[in-house]
Amino acid sequence: MPYGPSALTKPVTVQTLQRMKADGEKFITVALYDAPMAAMAQKTGVEVLLVGDSLGMTVLGYDSTIPVTMDHMIYHVEAVARGNKKSLIMGDMPFMTYATPEQALANATRIMQAGAHMVKIEGGAWLAETVRMLTDRGIPVCAHLGLTPQSVHKLGGFRVQGRDEDTAGTILSDAALLDEAGADLLVLECVPSTLARRITEAVSMPTIGIGAGRDTDAQVLVINDILGLTEKPPKFSKNFLVEAGDIPGALHKYAEDVKAGTFPDDSHTFG
Ligand code: KIV
Numbered sequence: 001m002p003y004g005p006s007a008l009t010k011p012v013t014v015q016t017l018q019r020m021k022a023d024g025e026k027f028i029t030v031a032l033y034d035a036p037m038a039a040m041a042q043k044t045g046v047e048v049l050l051v052g053d054s055l056g057m058t059v060l061g062y063d064s065t066i067p068v069t070m071d072h073m074i075y076h077v078e079a080v081a082r083g084n085k086k087s088l089i090m091g092d093m094p095f096m097t098y099a100t101p102e103q104a105l106a107n108a109t110r111i112m113q114a115g116a117h118m119v120k121i122e123g124g125a126w127l128a129e130t131v132r133m134l135t136d137r138g139i140p141v142c143a144h145l146g147l148t149p150q151s152v153h154k155l156g157g158f159r160v161q162g163r164d165e166d167t168a169g170t171i172l173s174d175a176a177l178l179d180e181a182g183a184d185l186l187v188l189e190c191v192p193s194t195l196a197r198r199i200t201e202a203v204s205m206p207t208i209g210i211g212a213g214r215d216t217d218a219q220v221l222v223i224n225d226i227l228g229l230t231e232k233p234p235k236f237s238k239n240f241l242v243e244a245g246d247i248p249g250a251l252h253k254y255a256e257d258v259k260a261g262t263f264p265d266d267s268h269t270f271g
Contacts, residue, residue, distance in 0.1 A: 005045040005255035008086035012047045014118070014140050014184045017088070020047075021206040021217045028255045029090075029208050029220035033059050033076045035083030037223055042085050044251045048208070049084060050220060051077045051116065053092040053150070058224045065149045068094040070107055074114045081115025090142055090185075091116030095150045101133040108139050118184065122148035124174030128181040135182035143178040143205075145171050146212065147190035158234075160211070160270045162191040172199055179203040187220065188212040190236070193269045211236030213269045219258045226254050236268045 005028065010016075012027075020027050030041055031052035038049055055076055056068040077091045091111040098104035098121050108119045118140040121127055131141050146161045155161070162168040172195070175186060179202075186207045188196045193213020200207045200216050209216030211234065224230050225237035227250055233239065240250040240257075257263035 005252060005259055007043050008045050008047070011086045012088040014088070017047065017185065017206045017218075018204075026258055026261065027206070027218040028258050029218055030223055030226070030251070030254075031058075031220060032080065032223040035079045038080045038083030038087070039085075040248060040251060041087060042083075043248065044255050046087055046251070046255060048090055048218070048220075049080055049087045050090045050120070051080050051092060052120075052222065053094050054222050058222060058229075064152055066095045066152070068092075070094060070097055070110060074110060077111060077114040077116050084115075088118060089116045090118045090120050092120045098127075098130060101130045104130045105133055105137065105139075108134055112139055118142055120144055120185075120187065122150050124170065125177050128177050131178055131181040131183045135184070140184040141182070142185035142187060142208075143175075143183040144187040144189065145174055145178075145191075145199075146188050149189075158190075160190045160192070162195045163270075168192070168195045171195060172202065175199045175203050179205050188216060190270065192271060194271075209264075211264075211268070211270060214261055214264050219263065221254060226250055236264060236270075238263060238268060 027047040029048040030046050031050040033055045053065040053068040056062040056065045097107040111119050120142040122144040134141050162171045183205055186205050188209050190211040196209050196212035197215035206217040208218040208220050210220045227241045228239035240253045244250040244253045
C-alpha cells in the first residue's frame with residue numbers, strides 16, 4: 001500500500017492540494033457538520049472538511065438541499081471551525097445565494113468570516129464570471145459539476161450526468177472554462193469514470209470525485225454514508241462502520257482506502 005493516513009502536521013492549503021495532485025497523492029475529503037466530527041477527522045488526516053449543504057438532508061431532515069439557508073450554513077461552518085485545527089474547511093453556498101457575482105461576493109464573505117477557507121458553488125459556464133470575481137478578491141472557490149443537487153428539479157432527479165457525448169462534452173468544456181477562470185478545486189458528482197478521468201487530466205485544479213470513479217485526484221463521501229446512517233445509501237457510497245466497528249476506525253478505513261486507491265471500486269462506479 002503506497003500511502004496511509006496519519007494526523008495532519010501542517011495546515012492544509014490550496015497549495016498543499018495542488019502539490020498533492022502534482023505528486024499523484026490522493027487527498028481525502030469528508031462532508032461533515034459539527035465540531036466533534038471535525039476533531040476526529042484531524043486525527044485521521046482528512047485534508048478537506050466540506051460543510052456541505054447536504055446538511056439539509058443529513059441533519060435537518062429536508063428531502064433536498066434547496067431549503068438550506070445562509071444561516072444554516074454559518075451555524076455549521078462555525079461549529080466545524082471550532083473542532084478544526086489543520087484541515088482546509090470548504091463551505092457550501094446554498095441555493096440562490098450566488099445567482100449574480102455581486103450576491104456571491106456578499107454571501108461568500110459571510111461564509112469565510114464564519115471560518116471557511118474556501119467556498120463551493122454548483123454550476124457550469126455561467127459561473128465563470130463569479131469564480132473570477134471571488135478568486136480575484138482572495139476567496140478560493142471549488143466548482144461543482146455533474147449532478148448538482150441544487151438543480152435537482154431541472155435535472156429531473158438525482159441521476160448520473162454526462163452519459164452521452166453531448167452532455168459529457170458540456171461538462172468537459174465547463175470544467176475547462178472554470179479552470180481558466182481561476183477555480184481552485186472541482187467536485188465531480190455522479191459522472192461516468194471515463195469522463196472524470198478525462199477532466200482530471202485536462203484541468204490544472206485538483207478534482208474531487210463522488211460517484212465519479214477512482215481516477216479523480218481526491219474522493220469525498222458524506223459522513224452519514226460512511227457511518228451507515230443513510231436509509232437508502234447511494235451506489236457510490238460505502239458503510240465503513242460495519243467493517244471497522246467504531247467511528248474512528250470507519251473514518252480511518254475510508255481514508256486508508258482512498259489513499260491506497262482501493263475505494264471506490266467498480267461496484268461504486270458508473271460506467
Ligand atoms: O453538500 C455536499 O455534501 C456535497 C457533496 C456531496 C459533494 O456537495
